[in-house]
Amino acid sequence: MSFARTIRWPHTLSFRLTLWYGLIFTLSSGIAFVFFYGLIAHTLRQRLDSQLSGKISEFEAIFNLQGLQEVKSAVLIESQAAGEKKIFFRLLYPSGVAFSSSNMSYWQTIGINRAAVRRLVEGRAVRVYETLTIPGRPDRVRIAYGIIGRGVVAQLGYSMESDTTFIAIFKKIFFLTMSALIVTALGVGWFMARRALSGVEAVTRTARKISDTDLGQRVPIMARHEEIDRLAVTFNQMLDRIEKLVAGIREMGDNIAHDLKSPVARIRGMAEMSLAAGPYDNCEDDALAASTIEECDRLLEMINTMLMISKTDAGVSETHMQPVNIADVARAAKTLFVPLAEDGGLTLTCTAPDTVLVSGDLRLLQRAMANLVDNAIKYTPAPGTIEISVDHDKTNKEKVNISVKDSGIGIGADDLPNIFNRFFRCDQSRATNGSGLGLSLVQAVAQAHGGCVDVVSEPGRGSLFTLHLSGLPEIQTNPGD
Ligand code: ADP
Secondary structure, three states: OOHHHHOOHHHOHHHHHHHHHHHHHHHHHHHHHHHHHHHHHHHHHHHHHHHHHHHHHHHHHHHHHHOHHHHHHHHHHHHHHHOOOOEEEEEEOOOOOEEEEOOOHHHOOOOOOHHHHHHHHOOOOOEEEEEEEOOOOOOEEEEEEEEEEOOEEEEEEEEOHHHHHHHHHHHHHHHHHHHHHHHHHHHHHHHHHHHHHHHHHHHHHHHHHHHHOOOOOOOOOOOOOHHHHHHHHHHHHHHHHHHHHHHHHHHHHHHHHHHHHHHHHHHHHHHHHHHHHOOOOOHHHHHHHHHHHHHHHHHHHHHHHHHHHHHHHOOOOHHHOEEEEHHHHHHHHHHHHHHHHHHOOEEEEEEOOOOOEEEEOHHHHHHHHHHHHHHHHHOOOOOEEEEEEEEEOOOOOOEEEEEEEEOOOOOOOOOHHHOOOOOOOOHHHOOOOOOOOHHHHHHHHHHHOOOEEEEEEEOOOEEEEEEEEEEOOOOOOOOOO
16 A cells, blocks of 8 residues: 555644644634624723713703703603614612603613612712613613712613624624635645645655665755755755665675676586586485585576676666567467476466567566566466466557466565565465565566566465566558568
């Protein structure tokens, strides 16, 4: 499973940064809302209180100049002018008992706050205000008490309907704007987080490519963010060191393989001479010489394969590249391996069109094909089937797929990522002859041809190895030629 597919986005840094961004934005907007809401409500109440207080002062002036009767008629005129559902007036004795009022049919439920009246009478306050909620009605009423003359207290009530409407509109506009802004903030936050982390993603992409292909990849250095660039430079420096180290190890391996070739060949020669000089009285000596030759052959085969992989890794020389009919290569492999397969109780088949051309090194392609078929035979117990097939890719006709499918022992999911590594052998196949180099060579050949090899396998059910190469257009032959 690829790394990209295992990412759960709620766990990504971009997602968390966006969430924090949105959260901080929402929280600060909430605080701003509470602040403005409080400010507006306070200002509106102050304005209303000063209006109510002004009205009481007006009545006070009328009382002083023209007497109580004039105040009573002023009260009626005022309430009718403003609207009886908007404002009401009561005139009270210092005991808190009403002796005159405007039309109170709409304000029946509003009583008299005797404590407020007492505070005024006792001189503890000049004005007393309170806000009452009227049961069953959405608006509230602001009430002011004040003394307008000797022994007369005025109670004034004013419907806060217009203020309530204003605040409701304010809330609605605020919430609508905030919702739009929060969505925008999340979008902007996501964009900024992705931009800030794009450098980290470039490093990740490069790291992923390296494990998939080669060590030559580097993270591009662009003037992004200081920290990301430093990370990219450090990462590239580390890759330089790893590349040098791996190249050193490979070179050492190649040198050892190269240097071992001659002594092993000499030992083989000596064993051959000793065998030719026989037969000896002691037939164990003959057997020893013969098995020395066999082991030397195995060693030489390994050394040659290692050197071949290194050479192929370095690329295929142009002079060896030629149009190869890979269908013929597959048929030849079948012919070559049929006896071995039949000996092992296996059925080997090959399905391929007459001509499927690729550009490649014939010898290397034959070797890769032989390795795949040889493995299929080695790791398929009797009775079993092995199918070789060659065809153009169904989705991309320019590509060619060469596959070897067997009904053998299969490969465990833990081993699958390692089987193309040099010298890797699955535990279950250690009893079978092999060096662990066959598939490394197949992969090196595929890559040297600009292609790749992949495998699908299930333990106990078999394996399917597919070599993907670029095809060549078929050469059109003139029937008259
Ligand atoms: P070897 O010389 O051991 O066959 P390879 O590089 O060809 O080395 O293969 C590496 C390992 O992959 C093998 O040891 C074997 O465990 C496993 N393998 C390769 N091909 C098959 C197959 N067709 N079926 C099961 N296992 C396979």
